[in-house]
Structure formats: C-alpha cells, structure tokens
Amino acid sequence: MPEEEWKRLVTIGRERLFPCIQCGKCTGGCPIALVCKTFNVRRILNEVLYTEGEEVAHNKDYLWNCSACGTCMSRCPKGVDPMEMVLTLRSVLVEDGEIPAKVRDVLKSIDVRKNPWGMGKDSRTDWTRGLEVKNIADAEVLYYVCCTPAFDQRLQKVPRAIVKAFNKGGVNFGILGLEEVCCGNEIKRLGDLWNFEALREKNLENFKKYPIKQIVVTSPHCYNSFIHDYPGLDVEVKHYTQKIDELLTEGRLAFTGEFTKKVAFHDPCFLGKHNQVFDEPRRILQRVPGLNYVEFDRCRERSLCCEGGGGRMWIEAFDAKDRTANLRVREAIDLGVEVIATSCPFCLLTLEDAIKIGRYEERLKVMDIMEIIDLVLN
Amino acid sequence: MKLGVYICHCGVNIKANVNVAKLTKFAEQLPRVRVARDYLYMCSEPGQQLIKKDIEEHGLDRVVVAACSPRMHEITFRKALRSAGLNPHCLEIANIREQCSWVHEDRMKATQKAQKLLAAAVSKAALLEPLEEKEVEVTPAALVVGGGIAGIQAALDIADTGYKVYLVEKEPSIGGHMIQLDKTFPTLDCSACILTPKMADVGNHPNIELFSYSEVVAVKGFVGNFEVTIKKKPRYIDETKCNACGQCAQYCSIEVPDSFNLNLSKRKCIYIPFPQSVPACYVIDPDHCRYLLTRDCTQCLEVCKQGTNAIDFTQKEELVEVKVGTIVIATGYDLFDVTTKPEYGYHLYDNVITGLEFERLSNASGPTTGEIIINGKKPKDVVFIQCVGSRDKTVGNEYCSRVCCMYTAKQAHLVREKLPQATITVFYMDVRAFGKGFEEFYDRVKQEGVKYRRGNPSEVYRRGDRLVVKAEDTLQGELVEVEADLVVLASGIIPNKQTAQIASLLKLSQSPDRFLLEAHPKLRPVDSASDGIFLAGCCQGPKDIPDSVAQASAAAAKSLIPLSTGKVIIQALTSFVQESDCRGCGFCVEACPFDAIELREVKRGRRVLEVASVNEVLCKGCGVCASVCLSGAIQQKSFADRQILSMVAALGEEYA
Ligand SMILES: Cc1cc2nc3c(=O)[nH]c(=O)nc-3n(C[C@H](O)[C@H](O)[C@H](O)COP(=O)(O)OP(=O)(O)OC[C@H]3O[C@@H](n4cnc5c(N)ncnc54)[C@H](O)[C@@H]3O)c2cc1C
Ligand code: SF4
Numbered sequence A: 001m002p003e004e005e006w007k008r009l010v011t012i013g014r015e016r017l018f019p020c021i022q023c024g025k026c027t028g029g030c031p032i033a034l035v036c037k038t039f040n041v042r043r044i045l046n047e048v049l050y051t052e053g054e055e056v057a058h059n060k061d062y063l064w065n066c067s068a069c070g071t072c073m074s075r076c077p078k079g080v081d082p083m084e085m086v087l088t089l090r091s092v093l094v095e096d097g098e099i100p101a102k103v104r105d106v107l108k109s110i111d112v113r114k115n116p117w118g119m120g121k122d123s124r125t126d127w128t129r130g131l132e133v134k135n136i137a138d139a140e141v142l143y144y145v146c147c148t149p150a151f152d153q154r155l156q157k158v159p160r161a162i163v164k165a166f167n168k169g170g171v172n173f174g175i176l177g178l179e180e181v182c183c184g185n186e187i188k189r190l191g192d193l194w195n196f197e198a199l200r201e202k203n204l205e206n207f208k209k210y211p212i213k214q215i216v217v218t219s220p221h222c223y224n225s226f227i228h229d230y231p232g233l234d235v236e237v238k239h240y241t242q243k244i245d246e247l248l249t250e251g252r253l254a255f256t257g258e259f260t261k262k263v264a265f266h267d268p269c270f271l272g273k274h275n276q277v278f279d280e281p282r283r284i285l286q287r288v289p290g291l292n293y294v295e296f297d298r299c300r301e302r303s304l305c306c307e308g309g310g311g312r313m314w315i316e317a318f319d320a321k322d323r324t325a326n327l328r329v330r331e332a333i334d335l336g337v338e339v340i341a342t343s344c345p346f347c348l349l350t351l352e353d354a355i356k357i358g359r360y361e362e363r364l365k366v367m368d369i370m371e372i373i374d375l376v377l378n
Numbered sequence B: 001m002k003l004g005v006y007i008c009h010c011g012v013n014i015k016a017n018v019n020v021a022k023l024t025k026f027a028e029q030l031p032r033v034r035v036a037r038d039y040l041y042m043c044s045e046p047g048q049q050l051i052k053k054d055i056e057e058h059g060l061d062r063v064v065v066a067a068c069s070p071r072m073h074e075i076t077f078r079k080a081l082r083s084a085g086l087n088p089h090c091l092e093i094a095n096i097r098e099q100c101s102w103v104h105e106d107r108m109k110a111t112q113k114a115q116k117l118l119a120a121a122v123s124k125a126a127l128l129e130p131l132e133e134k135e136v137e138v139t140p141a142a143l144v145v146g147g148g149i150a151g152i153q154a155a156l157d158i159a160d161t162g163y164k165v166y167l168v169e170k171e172p173s174i175g176g177h178m179i180q181l182d183k184t185f186p187t188l189d190c191s192a193c194i195l196t197p198k199m200a201d202v203g204n205h206p207n208i209e210l211f212s213y214s215e216v217v218a219v220k221g222f223v224g225n226f227e228v229t230i231k232k233k234p235r236y237i238d239e240t241k242c243n244a245c246g247q248c249a250q251y252c253s254i255e256v257p258d259s260f261n262l263n264l265s266k267r268k269c270i271y272i273p274f275p276q277s278v279p280a281c282y283v284i285d286p287d288h289c290r291y292l293l294t295r296d297c298t299q300c301l302e303v304c305k306q307g308t309n310a311i312d313f314t315q316k317e318e319l320v321e322v323k324v325g326t327i328v329i330a331t332g333y334d335l336f337d338v339t340t341k342p343e344y345g346y347h348l349y350d351n352v353i354t355g356l357e358f359e360r361l362s363n364a365s366g367p368t369t370g371e372i373i374i375n376g377k378k379p380k381d382v383v384f385i386q387c388v389g390s391r392d393k394t395v396g397n398e399y400c401s402r403v404c405c406m407y408t409a410k411q412a413h414l415v416r417e418k419l420p421q422a423t424i425t426v427f428y429m430d431v432r433a434f435g436k437g438f439e440e441f442y443d444r445v446k447q448e449g450v451k452y453r454r455g456n457p458s459e460v461y462r463r464g465d466r467l468v469v470k471a472e473d474t475l476q477g478e479l480v481e482v483e484a485d486l487v488v489l490a491s492g493i494i495p496n497k498q499t500a501q502i503a504s505l506l507k508l509s510q511s512p513d514r515f516l517l518e519a520h521p522k523l524r525p526v527d528s529a530s531d532g533i534f535l536a537g538c539c540q541g542p543k544d545i546p547d548s549v550a551q552a553s554a555a556a557a558k559s560l561i562p563l564s565t566g567k568v569i570i571q572a573l574t575s576f577v578q579e580s581d582c583r584g585c586g587f588c589v590e591a592c593p594f595d596a597i598e599l600r601e602v603k604r605g606r607r608v609l610e611v612a613s614v615n616e617v618l619c620k621g622c623g624v625c626a627s628v629c630l631s632g633a634i635q636q637k638s639f640a641d642r643q644i645l646s647m648v649a650a651l652g653e654e655y656a
C-alpha cells in the first residue's frame, strides 16, 4: 500500500466518525466489554474525535482485544462502523512496529509460509490422506479449505467430511492443494494491510489460473474476506452450509442415520452478523433424523461472539476477567444441550477450550455441523 | 414602445459586486429604453413610487427591474405596475443578485454578466404581451381527509364558519391514534375525555358530512373546484338504523384479535371499535364473517331483525362524488415497525411491548382495565428504551419523532402511579423536553424516582424467566445489565403507510423523510405545493397533540380564504396552442402532469382534425408541454420561443 494512501486512512476513518452521537449502543453490544472494563469502543471513537487520530493508537494494549465480531457495526443507529476504526488504529501500531510478540509471530509466518500457524507449506494437504480429492485443474467448483482446518489435527475432520459429502452429492470439485494460501481475513483485521494485500494478489492470481465456476469455503472468515475484501473477484462464493443445504434441497444428498442429541446452533459472527447467513445451518440441523434442535436465547443477530475473530485466535484479551466463550458454554449448560453445533473452525476451537476450562466434557460437546453430517450420511 | 429600467443596489448586496452606475449607463443606450435609474432598495415604497411615477410621466409600457430573484419580489413589482394602470405582466426581472453579485467575486466580470442579463431582459420585455388574469367561482365546501385529532379539529373549524365539510376517515370510527392513548403529556388529561366531545361534535354538526370506513379514490380539478370521488366500503349495517345496542355481538360466535387494542385482546366479528365510536354504528369484519365467507351463519341478522333491523348483507361498495373548493389532508402517522430491530427481541418476548401497546395496557378501557399486568403478573422492574426507530439512519429514519421522550416520561409516571414499588429505568440518548411544560414534567418524573440512564441499549435477552437489557451507561462509561419484567420500546412515528398513494392522488410531494412536504418550511408550513390543498397534523411530520391541533386550525383558516372570498385568480402564465401548427400527435397530452391538455376535433375546410387544447384553469404554466412539442405549436405565455430566443441572442453579444 502506498505511503500517503495509508496515512489518509486514519483521517478518512475519523471523518466517518463525525455522525457519532456517543449513544453507546456499540459498547452496549460489544462482547469484549462484557469481560473487559477497559475496552470501550465508544470511548475510543470519542478520543479519536477529540484528537487528530493517529497518536490515539499508542500505548493502548486493549486495541488488540476487539474480536471483529461486527456487533457494534450492526447496531450503530448512525451507520458508523466503530470496528473499522479499532482495526485502523491497529494498522497504525503495525506500521510503527508496536506489535505484541504473538501477533508478530503470526505476521511473520504469513509472510514466509502464507499461513498464520507457523506450519510448513508442504503439510497443507496432509489432511487429505487416504481420500480421493481432485485438483481444481480438473474440476469446476473450488473447495477452498482454509489454513486452520488444513493444519490443525482436531479440525481436519471437517474438510474430510466435506469432501465425503461433496463426493456423495456429485459435486464436481477440486482443491488448490499446495498452491492454496491464507485468505487474509484475520491478517487484515490484525492491521497488517501490507501482508493482506500480498495475499489477496496471490489468491486472485490463483483463482484466475483455473476456470472456476464457484468457490465453496469451510470458514466463515474466508467467506467474509472473499465477499467483502476482494473487489474484482467475480466468482460466486458460498459457505459450505449454503452448499450442503442446496444439495439437501435438491435431493442430491439425504441423511440416513440418526443423531439423537439435544443440539443448539452457535452462530459464527462472520457468517451471521457480518453476512446474514442465519437460516441454512439451522435448516440442515433440523433435517437430521432424531436431532432435538433448540435455540440459544441469544441467537442470530443477538448471538454471543466466542472471541475467535479479529486475530484473537492468537492473542488473549488484555485485562479481561473472563472469556465470552466461557459464558457461552455456561449458557449451553443452562439450556441443557448436549452438543453445541457450529460451522466455523475458530468457534470450534474456542468453545472446545471453554468446555475444558469449565470441566463440562462429560455433559457437553462442541461439533462442527459437518461432523454431525458425517455421522448421519453413510 | 417605451421601456423603463430600474436597477437595485439591494443595500450593498448587489452594489458591492456590481458597478450599478455603469450598469445604469449601459441600460440607457439599450434599444427602446426611455428611462434607466438605480436606487438603494427598489422593493421599498419609494422604490416602487419611482416606477409608478415614470409610468405616468413617460407613458412607459414595459418595465424591467434588475434586482433579486423573481421568487422574492415579482409580485411586489407586478402590483406596482397594476396600480399605475399598466398590465402586471408587462414586467421582466433580471436577477442580478442570486445569479450575479452573490456568486461572483470579480467585480468587473460580475458587472459584465449583469449587463448581459439586463440586455436579455430588455430584449424580452419588448416582446412581452399583456395577459389577462381570470377569476373563477369557488365551491363553498371543503374536504378533510383523515379523522384523527388534526382532521377533526380542521373539520370543526371550517364547519363552524358556516361551510360544508366532507370528512373522510378510512376506519369505521374517527378518533385516530389519540383515542387509543391513555393520559396525555404533560398535563395528564385523559385522552378520550378530551377527544370524545370533539368527536361527538363532528357527529352532530349540521355542516359536517362524515364518510367513515371510506377512502378518497380520485381527485380532479383545481383550487376552488375540486371533484372528489369517495369510496364507501360496505359496513353491512345501515348507519341510519343501527342504535349500537350491541345485541348482535353477543350472538356472534367468531372472535378475532382486536386491532383497536393492538391485538392485546379479542373482539367479535360484528363490532364497534370502542364504545364512544363516531358514528355509533356497528360494522362487520368481512375477512372473518361466516355469512360473508360461507353463508353458514345468520345469528346476528336474526337478533337484529327483532330490533332495529339494521343489518344488511346486500350492501355493496359505493362511489360518491362531491365538489369542494379546498382540501385539508390529515392522514396522520403509523408506528415504526419494531420487529426490524431484532436486537430488542420484540418478536420473541411477550413482555417487550411498544409504547402504543403500553397506552392500551394502561387505559381503563383497555384489555386489562388499566392495570399494568403482563403475562398475568404485575412487573417489578420496568425498563423504557427511547429512540427505537427514530434518529436511526439504518432504518431510514434520520429524524427525531418528537413525542417519544415525553410519552416515555408520561408512561414512566403512570407506572410509578400504578405500581409504587416498581423500579423504573429509562434509557435515553438525549431527552428532548422542548415544549411548554415539558421540562417541568420531566423534572417531576425524575422527582418521582424514575432512573434516567444515558445510553442506547444494544440488546435485550432472557436470563431465567427475566429479561436483561444490556447497555452502556455512557455517563459512567460502564456496561450495565438491567433486569426487567417489562420492557417498553418507545417506537417512533413514521408517515402513514399510504402516504405515497395520497401524494400521487393529489399531486403532492414528500420530503426526504417521506412525510408530506409543505410549500415553505418557515413561511408556508401548512400549505402544500398544490394550490388549495393544506396539511395538518402528523402527515406533515411528527407532532404532539397541541401542535397537531394548532396546525389543523391554521390549515382550516388557510382553506377558508378561498371559500370566504368566493373567487380564485387563475394563473395567467398558461400555455396556449397555435392551432394551425398543431399535428395532433398528443405528446403534450401525455406529458402534462396536471391533465390540462386534451385533443379536440376542429374542422379545417372539409377535413376534421384533432388539435391540442389547453384548459387554462388546470394549467399551472410548468411548460413541460412546450418542451415536448415537435412542431412548436404549443407555447407558454411570457416564455414563448421567440421571447426566449431573443434573450439567448442578447446573452450571446459582447458588451463594453
Ligand atoms: C405511544 C404514543 C403516545 C403518545 N402520547 C401523546 C401524549 O401524551 N400527548 C401528546 O400530545 N401526543 C401524544 N402522542 C402523539 C399523538 O398521537 C399525535 O400527535 C396525534 O395523534 C396526531 O394526530 P393526527 O390526526 O395528525 O394523526 P392520527 O392520529 O394518526 O390520525 C390520522 C387519521 O387519518 C386516518 N387516515 C389515514 N389515512 C387515511 C386515508 N388515506 N383516508 C382516510 N383516512 C385516513 C387514520 O385512520 C386516522 O384516523 C403519542 C403518540 C404515540 C405513538
Ligand atoms: S453506536 Fe454509533 S453513534 Fe452510538 S456511540 Fe457507537 S459509534 Fe457512536
């Protein structure tokens, strides 16, 4: 990104805050404010408005607390996007090199290995072991896997289940294999606009190389990135829940097994609040034979964020008394559900962690929708 | 032909940037100019005297004034011409203020432009023709659309002056929203107690003909002579016979949600909206009546036969034509749909209600006979959330609804009165207590122990069997979760959902907030842009009752002007047709927004042709017709092609 263009970011961002009436609806909805008194996004905006902007970023560790859940953005009556300013201030810190060590590791890994997990490039396709997966060169639908489920042992079940379901549904799909690079959603939200730009270019180049008709993604974060941060990408993008829902509706897939558990769906922020995909995951779960579906009280637009977004997978919140994932798991216990279903790799990890912390392993599990599907699709 | 040219300094407004001495000299040498003068304020009495004296002494027959926009003083100068015996349309104005001195910085260039504008005006003035202003008689009656407090007030004021009023209300009874309210801020008068006497007056007034359960479907004509078509929906009950005894409802077996109580209770399928309805006449709900749907029930009919025999299932929709001189629109508002803000959970929780639902709940004639009971219990903790759907760009309502702050304060007071032990919290962004007695009322409510917390709540959710309102208390800078068992959303006011339809029926405009647009925000707040049509109450913007009543009386007074003078002057600047040039293509007929042009058959020799013909009474002089006419046959008076082209030619010259 050219020097002046990025300098202007803060100025332009500040001008976008002028309509703010300091009503506090943003902070009132912010999940982080629930667990951390020092993080108050309305107050951050006010400080930016009082000053000329840039210097506000410094010496504020809590700027790394935002999980980019988008609640503030979706609630503001004046159409202001408070989250955007928090992320812009992060980019000031990145530019000035004021970066927490864990974030620095992530950014370095992105730079060198094109994934945020510090994993070797060559192990990206390890999850396919024993499966038949075509390369995109021989297919028309691109299954874009995402770094997290590709490298994380626990999560590898998810893309494996997707491959099985797609094969069963007769989808002519393929993967980029070792060519795949991170989508950059989290990198942009960590404030590293420069690395993000490089990733975007690389991805667009990859997508142009093959005659792709549609992209289906595992992660709501990749979904969000491709939909909002990739101007010029003119291929249809779908989250896997949308694709599976479509296959079920068209009768190309059918559930035969049973899953007799009480299940509630946890809306991933980047699927729900950011992109209004609320119905498809629910429709899928409600079709599963034997499944007793219930709703969290805080669901859909009011769903509680798990703190896995905005780069928060790699860094704890400063000065926080609890994690929202812990609150969420307690809600599930109160609701008496046996399984929290979700459809995001990050939600899966944060909630699973919270179950361990709460020692609820005996009573409660978190499962990706794909894991449930895998059990009822034989 | 002798022309007089008058150049105004407008104090320093023009003089500072235009060399008026030079301009005057310049004017003197323009063709046919007999006198040219400049003066400090042409619009002042002495300024006008100058013109009049010159007309008399020099026998001027055309006058050019170089001053401000014709929108400001065209009428002033026309009057001056008329009083000196000259036809008022022999005037041309060159706007050298808004189009020249105010917008240019370089004095020399501004002066040059003023010269061009003046030369153009002078060349057009020579081609102006005297025009005749016609008068037409006014039908001495008025139409009022909408029977809320605004429509009721306007109808009564006009009728009391002695003129006939047709009042059209789409619901089975007049009363509007005000009849649904409990007490009214800031004085706490009982809403029905102060409204029902006025409603009864409407019902009994010899000059008011009430069309309830009716709608206006067509309006033709112009100020002084509107022809209105009213559609009367069938009530299936003869208004002249029904004595509202209510026997029928006791026998009707169908129960449906009672919309008067916002569906918080049930009513029968044959019903009267509320006991004091005007007209006091029952009505049958055609969507649920078993007789009307399947003919398998005649319960009510049989009972009524033994009494007044008012039920008449053969009633059909009826169209009635009336003629009126003026129209008052008072179609009011609708409530903002709070389900579009899912964060407040209105669609999920029975104990999240709207402000209007609260009014019914608190009303002695409401579903709980005025007790604040929700889900069978008296709430212990009540939270009010202000600004729901107001000041909210994301739902397209940027404006403040003006009544919610005060109705919330009123409702908080009512809770305090009825449930002395309850804790009451009001979440607000700003409290706007601007009216007479409002701030005092707000103080009083705070004095009664109602907690005001500054912050716009972000969400409502359930914890156990209670609701939690989550907000930032922005004065403390801290997140708070306030538990409640009743949450009242101060839903804002939006324009009546039929506003766009009404606007297109009457050729009215809407402002960006979608309310009906007044002719001028300061100086003509009750006039619409269409002559003879006036606005009253919330159809023009959110208002409380006193403001609605004040505007209604103002609209009544305005609409009485043509009725009492008995005559209206018709716009002289109409279009006209040069029949010999007209091809009868009809383009102008289609283009005219006022339906003022028709094709008419004329004989030319032995042939019969169609040519355009202008109804001068309907024509507003907008000039659209002239712009679409391919043969130049239709022209606008004072803006004919040759007049405009002479200006263009003058503008093209260079002047020293
Ligand atoms: C919850 C709440 C509480 C309030 N409390 C107070 C208070 O305490 N004090 C106060 O001063 N103000 C209060 N107000 C404001 C008050 O309701 C309004 O000022 C007042 O009702 C406006 O009257 P209106 O006649 O302009 O509109 P409305 O009351 O809306 O009346 C319009 C009428 O026109 C009819 N109509 C609509 N379209 C057509 C059509 N096409 N053809 C024929 N008829 C039509 C409607 O059926 C209705 O009868 C409150 C408002 C709300 C929402
Ligand atoms: S919700 Fe919007 S207007 Fe209100 S304080 Fe936050 S940014 Fe400002």
Ligand code: SF4
Binding pocket: A026, A029, A030, A031, A032, A033, A041, A065, A066, A067, A068, A069, A070, A071, A072, A073, A082, A083, A086
């Ligand atoms: S994006 Fe979410 S976490 Fe970040 S400030 Fe907004 S509400 Fe808080």
